[in-house]
Amino acid sequence: MAKAARKDKFAPMLARLVLFRILESLPTILGVVTLVFFLLHLVPGDPVDALLGETALAADKEALRKAMRLDEPLYAQYINYISGLTHGDWGKSIISHSDVWTLITERLPATAQLAATSLLLAMILALPLGMIAARFQGKAQDAAAMSFSLLGVSIPNFWLGPMLMLVFSVFLGWLPVSGMEASGSIILPTITMGTALAAVLSRMARASWLESMQSDAIRTARAMGVAESTLWWKHSARMTAIPVVTMFALQMGAVLGGAVITETVFDWPGLGLLTIEAIQRRDYPLVQGCVLIIALFYVLANLLADLLNLWLDPRQRKQS
Amino acid sequence: MDTCLQLVDSRLRGNDGKETVTIFKAIPKSVYICLLLPALVLLVSAMQSMDGHAVDLHQVLSGSTATHWLGTDALGRDILSRLAEGIGLSFSVAVSVITVCAVIGISVGMVAAWLGGWVDSVLMRFVDIVLSFPGILLAIALAAVLGPGVENLIFALAAVGWVGFARLTRAQVLSLRHAPYIEAAIASGQDTVHIAFKHLLPNIAAPLLIEASFGLAAVMIGEAGLSFLGIGIQPPDASLGTMIREGSQLMLVAPMQVFYPGLMLFLLVMSANIAGDALRDYWDVRSKR
Numbered sequence: 219m220a221k222a223a224r225k226d227k228f229a230p231m232l233a234r235l236v237l238f239r240i241l242e243s244l245p246t247i248l249g250v251v252t253l254v255f256f257l258l259h260l261v262p263g264d265p266v267d268a269l270l271g272e273t274a275l276a277a278d279k280e281a282l283r284k285a286m287r288l289d290e291p292l293y294a295q296y297i298n299y300i301s302g303l304t305h306g307d308w309g310k311s312i313i314s315h316s317d318v319w320t321l322i323t324e325r326l327p328a329t330a331q332l333a334a335t336s337l338l339l340a341m342i343l344a345l346p347l348g349m350i351a352a353r354f355q356g357k358a359q360d361a362a363a364m365s366f367s368l369l370g371v372s373i374p375n376f377w378l379g380p381m382l383m384l385v386f387s388v389f390l391g392w393l394p395v396s397g398m399e400a401s402g403s404i405i406l407p408t409i410t411m412g413t414a415l416a417a418v419l420s421r422m423a424r425a426s427w428l429e430s431m432q433s434d435a436i437r438t439a440r441a442m443g444v445a446e447s448t449l450w451w452k453h454s455a456r457m458t459a460i461p462v463v464t465m466f467a468l469q470m471g472a473v474l475g476g477a478v479i480t481e482t483v484f485d486w487p488g489l490g491l492l493t494i495e496a497i498q499r500r501d502y503p504l505v506q507g508c509v510l511i512i513a514l515f516y517v518l519a520n521l522l523a524d525l526l527n528l529w530l531d532p533r534q535r536k537q538s
Numbered sequence: 539m540d541t542c543l544q545l546v547d548s549r550l551r552g553n554d555g556k557e558t559v560t561i562f563k564a565i566p567k568s569v570y571i572c573l574l575l576p577a578l579v580l581l582v583s584a585m586q587s588m589d590g591h592a593v594d595l596h597q598v599l600s601g602s603t604a605t606h607w608l609g610t611d612a613l614g615r616d617i618l619s620r621l622a623e624g625i626g627l628s629f630s631v632a633v634s635v636i637t638v639c640a641v642i643g644i645s646v647g648m649v650a651a652w653l654g655g656w657v658d659s660v661l662m663r664f665v666d667i668v669l670s671f672p673g674i675l676l677a678i679a680l681a682a683v684l685g686p687g688v689e690n691l692i693f694a695l696a697a698v699g700w701v702g703f704a705r706l707t708r709a710q711v712l713s714l715r716h717a718p719y720i721e722a723a724i725a726s727g728q729d730t731v732h733i734a735f736k737h738l739l740p741n742i743a744a745p746l747l748i749e750a751s752f753g754l755a756a757v758m759i760g761e762a763g764l765s766f767l768g769i770g771i772q773p774p775d776a777s778l779g780t781m782i783r784e785g786s787q788l789m790l791v792a793p794m795q796v797f798y799p800g801l802m803l804f805l806l807v808m809s810a811n812i813a814g815d816a817l818r819d820y821w822d823v824r825s826k827r
Contacts, residue, residue, distance in 0.1 A: 249667035257679055368815075372808035374759050376766045376779070377800030380786040384793050475672025479763055483786070493675075494767060497682040509679045513671045520670070 236525060243521050250517060254510045255299050258502050259292060286312070286503075308510075309503035311496075318507035321492065328398060329481070329488030332407055333473045339412030340419050341466070347416070348423025348462075353450070355428060363420060370417025375476060379410040379483035396485040407484045411476055415469050422465045423458065430457035460530045464523045471519030474512045564820035565813055572809035576625050576802050582607065583622030590619030591774050599792045608798060611781075612788060617798060620776035625802055627777050631692060632757040636750050638696040643703020644746065648734055650704070651711035662708070665701045673698045674760060681764050686772045695760050699753060706749055710742035744821040751814035755807045762803050778803040 266279050266288065283289050287298060302309065308318040351363035383406060387395040394400035430436060431454050439453055440446075474489070481490035489508060496504035586607075594614035601609050608617040650661040668676070680694035714720055723733050764770035765779025773780060778799040785796030 245663070246666060246670055249663070250670050253667055253671075254679075258683060260683075368808065368811060372755065372811050373804055374762060374782075374800065374807065376763055377782055377796070377804065380782065380789060380796045381800065383786075384789055384796070388789060388793070472672055475675045478675060478678060479767065482767060493678070497678070497767075497769065505679065505682065509671075509675060512675055516672055517670050 232528070235528060239521065239524055239528070243517060247514065247517055250513045251300065251303065251510065252296075254506055254513065255296055257509075258506050259295065282312075308507045311501050311504045313499050313501045313504075318504050321504060322489065322507055322511055325487060325489045325492045328486060329474065329477050329490060332404065332411065332477060332481070332486060332488060333470070335404055335408040336411035336415060336473060337466070337470060339408055340415035340469070343412070343416035344419035344423055345462070347420040349427055351420070351424040352427030352431065360424075363424070367417040367421045370413045370420075373413065375410050375414060376479050376483055378413060379406070379480060382406045382409060383484075396483075398487055403484075407480050407486050410483065411473065411480045414476065415473065419462070419465060419469065423462050426458045426461040427454060430454045433457065460527065463530060464527050467519055467523035467526055469519075470522070471516035474515050478512075564816050566816050569809045569812050569816070572805045572812065576805055579618060579621050579802065580625060583619050586616075586618070588616045588619045590616055590623050590776055592616070599788070599795075609792075609794065611784065611795060612792075617795070620781060621778075621798055621802055623776040624778040624781055624799055625806065627688075627771065627775070628758050628761060628803065628806060631688065631695075631761045632754045634692050635695045635699060635757045635761075636753050638692065639699040639753065640703050640746065640750060642696070643700040644707045644739075646700070647704040647707025647709075648711055648738065651708040651715065652730065652734075658708075661704070665704050668698065668701045669705075671698075673756075674763060677760055677764060678767065678769065681769045686769065688771065691761060691764060691770045694764070695757055698760075699757060702749055702753065703746065706745055707742065710745060711738055714738060714741060744817075748814055748817045748821070751810055751817055755810035755814070758803065758807050758810065 266283050266286070267274075270279060270282065280289075287295060290298070299309075306319065308322070310316070311318055311321060314321070347363045347366065351360045354360050383395055386393045386406060392402075393405055394403045397403055431449075435457075436449055436453055439449055444453070477488060477490035478493055479490070480486070481488045482494050485491065489512065493505065493508040493512070495501075496508055588605075592615060594610065597603075597606070597610050597614045599610060599612060600606060600614075603609070606616050606618070608621070611617055611620065646661055646665075650658040677694045677698045680697055681691060684690035684694060720733065720737060723737055728736075761770060762777060762779030762782065765777040766783045768783065771777035771780055773784075781799035782796055782803075785792070785799065788795050
């Protein structure tokens with residue numbers, strides 16, 4: 219009863235806080251859009267020359283320049299770009315002439331699928347590893363778990379991928395080498411991407427278990443005679459959840475950056491591969507769109523981490 | 539260099555330099571073990587003094603031979619020499635990038651923390667925006683736009699990397715801003731540059747050196763990653779990343795081609811990570827992440 223009443227009192231305040239955080243991220247989003255725009259418009263050399271070659275006819279160059287609206291002054295291009303974005307117009311690909319937004323949404327499901335399985339794998343690996351390492355701090359189990367973590371952060375995914383292919387596809391013949399059609403084709407990219415994530419997460423999980431077990435709250439509970447297992451599973455687990463969930467949300471954004479390389483290794487037809495294809499074809503509007511969408515997801519993941527933190531940690535709410 | 543480190547070390551541990559300890563004691567043996575194989579490759583390659591660019595189409599993809607200890611690649615070039623070139627490149631790019639990042643990042647962080655106000659707001663807003671991108675993505679976009687070449691590669695990686703130093707320096711300087719010895723220095727009329735170099739820098743060096751160590755690992759992976767994607771080091775120059783790229787296309791015929799460069803990169807990155815961890819434990823700096 220009392221709890222419900224308190225909730226009612228805090229709910230509007232929390233809603234305001236959430237709204238404030240969302241509004242706060244708007245300037246960041248504008249900054250990201252601006253940076254992406256200028257990144258690709260301050261290219262040394264003429265993009266039209268780069269596309270058509272220096273020997274192209276002057277008339278063709280002029281036509282393309284008009285089509286890309288490169289004949290307008292920079293500030294006009296910038297305003298056009300921003301107003302286009304607000305109307306859902308992400309521009310047109312130079313190569314295929316289709317909408318950038320359509321091209322992106324075509325590739326999004328594949329990346330989402332790979333990101334989901336990788337994050338799941340990372341979670342399944344990292345939480346037990348982190349806990350075991352914390353429980354047996356300084357012992358062999360700890361050393362083993364942390365060695366795995368060290369290996370995971372040190373192994374480049376563009377090497378792990380080919381090595382996994384070599385063992386499981388070439389030598390053993392168990393799994394398809396690349397692409398997305400064959401069954402089981404998601405397994406190797408998932409391991410490739412999940413390993414690094416698991417390494418980071420398990421470290422984080424270990425550190426927060428240790429920190430919570432050394433906290434005053436746990437010490438008091440222990441002094442009051444609470445069983446060690448209850449301490450671990452009930453009290454410490456809740457404290458550990460906060461940084462781990464936050465970290466997990468942050469990783470959701472990071473995974474998209476990692477996807478660029480992993481998808482290239484495995485020819486996985488997602489957003490990352492689209493980005494690299496666009497770069498290789500010098501399809502600048504498409505590059506712009508890809509970089510922007512990935513960065514926007516990253517900003518959203520950060521926002522989500524913030525909001526989750528606010529939801530899970532009463533201290534944060536009070537502070538804000 | 540050594541005395542400089544001793545000075546930093548003594549400040550951090552508060553023993554006034556009476557104890558002659560250096561941070562080299564803090565580096566565990568596993569770092570040297572990791573560096574053993576890359577060092578061996580460099581040594582043997584230096585002794586053989588073969589040209590890693592010399593094409594020999596009569597000896598394409600050969601296994602280990604008396605002349606080519608690790609065999610040859612698809613153009614008959616000596617793999618050992620190319621590995622050595624790749625290791626050297628990886629290391630020199632990483633050191634250059636980290637140096638640039640440190641100089642820019644530390645300056646920006648110090649200026650932001652020292653001046654505060656709108657300067658701080660503007661600088662940190664910019665840092666936040668750069669941090670709104672997954673690091674590797676921004677580096678990929680920059681490198682793609684700037685075009686291939688070592689200088690552009692260094693620029694792309696540094697443009698992404700400096701923000702970490704800036705944030706860290708700002709936080710550290712803010713925490714020291716009102717320390718008694720800093721206020722004393724200000725009161726006694728010492729100029730800001732003197733305070734920055736003589737009082738601030740040695741006292742915030744520990745977390746910065748740790749950041750640099752992890753930064754080396756990240757930049758080595760970043761450089762090889764961009765080269766792997768074909769937007770970093772260009773053929774015929776050898777980078778560990780381009781070697782992995784070339785090797786992974788020949789996996790069915792010559793599996794070792796992708797194994798060697800990756801192993802070297804992995805060992806280099808791991809040694810930098812272990813060193814970073816060890817320094818963190820040694821100076822007992824709390825994990826900032």
